[in-house]
Amino acid sequence: MNLEDYRTVFAVTSLALVLVAAFPTLSLVVPFPRSAERFSELWVLGPNHMAEDYPFNVRVGEEYRVFVGVGNHMGSSAYYTVYVKLRNQTQPLPNATESMPSPLLPLYELRAFVLDGESWEAPLAFEFLEVSRFENSCLVHRVMINDVVFSVDSPSTRDSENNGFYYQLFFELWLYNVTSQSFRFHNRFVGIWLNVTAS
Amino acid sequence: MSNLRLLLILLVLSAFMSPPFILRTHASSQVVAAPAVSRAEEVLASAYEAVLEAEGAGANVSALVARLSEAGELLAQAQVSYRLEDFDGAARFADLCGEIGEEVKVEAHGLRDQAVLEAGQRFRWTMIGSIVGVVAILCLSLLGWRAFKRRYYGRLLEMRPEVGSDES
Numbered sequence: 001m002n003l004e005d006y007r008t009v010f011a012v013t014s015l016a017l018v019l020v021a022a023f024p025t026l027s028l029v030v031p032f033p034r035s036a037e038r039f040s041e042l043w044v045l046g047p048n049h050m051a052e053d054y055p056f057n058v059r060v061g062e063e064y065r066v067f068v069g070v071g072n073h074m075g076s077s078a079y080y081t082v083y084v085k086l087r088n089q090t091q092p093l094p095n096a097t098e099s100m101p102s103p104l105l106p107l108y109e110l111r112a113f114v115l116d117g118e119s120w121e122a123p124l125a126f127e128f129l130e131v132s133r134f135e136n137s138c139l140v141h142r143v144m145i146n147d148v149v150f151s152v153d154s155p156s157t158r159d160s161e162n163n164g165f166y167y168q169l170f171f172e173l174w175l176y177n178v179t180s181q182s183f184r185f186h187n188r189f190v191g192i193w194l195n196v197t198a199s
Numbered sequence: 200m201s202n203l204r205l206l207l208i209l210l211v212l213s214a215f216m217s218p219p220f221i222l223r224t225h226a227s228s229q230v231v232a233a234p235a236v237s238r239a240e241e242v243l244a245s246a247y248e249a250v251l252e253a254e255g256a257g258a259n260v261s262a263l264v265a266r267l268s269e270a271g272e273l274l275a276q277a278q279v280s281y282r283l284e285d286f287d288g289a290a291r292f293a294d295l296c297g298e299i300g301e302e303v304k305v306e307a308h309g310l311r312d313q314a315v316l317e318a319g320q321r322f323r324w325t326m327i328g329s330i331v332g333v334v335a336i337l338c339l340s341l342l343g344w345r346a347f348k349r350r351y352y353g354r355l356l357e358m359r360p361e362v363g364s365d366e367s
Contacts, residue, residue, distance in 0.1 A: 002275065003348070003351060006284045006351070007344070010343070010344050013340075014337065014340035015335060017336045017340075018333050018337065020335050021329055021332030021333045021335075022327055022329045022332070022333055023329075024325045024328065025322075025325050025326045025328075028322050028325060033313070062220070076251060076254055076255070076263055077247075077250060077251060077254055077260065079244075079247045079271070080277075108279055109275045109278055110272075110275055111268075111271030111272060111274055111275040112233060112268055112271060113247065113250075113264045113267040113271055114264070115260070115261055115264050118267070135313060145217055148279055149283075150283070168288040176244065176252065178246065178247075178248055181244060182350075194341075
């Protein structure tokens with residue numbers, strides 16, 4: 001190696017060390033893009049806090065319990081509303097393709113503020129209080145969710161294929177948007193099917 | 200006389216129990232509850248925005264988020280009560296939510312200001328450290344290069360070929 005080569009080695013090493021010394025300041029000034037995808041999770045767990053033993057054949061007058069959870073990966077703290085809705089087999093679910101919520105009115109709602117990277121969970125107890133049964137139809141008059149009674153008057157016809165009167169208790173996730181200063185459907189929903197059996 | 204008084208009392212009581220009176224009371228409760236709930240919504244949203252600002256400034260907001268969740272539960276109860284036409288309950292829950300929201304907002308602003316101050320100081324010290332580091336590296340490199348060059352030339356001179364005698 002001649003002197004020119006040594007000079008290049010010296011210059012490159014010095015430049016690298018200068019960058020190392022300047023990095024703490026550069027990291028505060030230059031915004032480094034985050035590569036992580038931003039999303040939220042919504043889940044329902046059974047009474048034992050596991051993804052099993054979900055209530056299915058429900059009896060009138062008996063209380064059932066599930067857990068609703070939300071996970072935040074949005075890059076900052078988030079403000080969520082979870083709407084609890086009840087539908088029969090013919091009533092509409094949210095439209096995931098068009099990011100549209102179900103037009104059904106919510107019965108109950110839960111609100112949560114979740115730190116980035118954290119999750120939140122809440123218990124939800126429900127009970128069918130008053131149900132009228134006919135030969136091939138069923139009418140749910142009142143349900144109770146977390147000790148609050150709701151009049152629903154939701155009819156259902158017998159599903160002959162699956163032999164039962166089916167309802168779906170489902171949960172929609174809405175996220176508060178700071179720019180529009182309102183909640184927007186976050187295109188996440190999850191539900192459990194319930195077969196309302198005789199008491 | 201006593202019969203007349205009894206009749207009067209019954210008349211007054213029946214007036215209070217009459218549907219228009221009950222409906223008016225109901226409506227007045229609704230008039231109180233509706234703005235209380237929407238005010239609580241606004242307060243909680245602005246408290247959340249304040250917490251986001253504090254978080255963006257680098258403050259630890261976990262305690263504030265926990266309190267916001269507490270207020271959020273109350274607001275959810277207020278909304279559910281309102282939908283079930285329990286207007287007194289809705290107003291009560293909304294007021295409680297509003298109180299917590301206001302407290303959180305004030306605390307979040309304080310935390311944000313403190314975080315901004317600390318971030319400014321941190322930035323200043325980091326910048327001073329970087330400048331000192333860069334200058335030190337440049338000076339040491341320059342000195343090192345000079346020393347190296349001197350040694351290199353010294354070696355080169357030592358390696359100069361000597362003139363040998365050509366006697367045979």
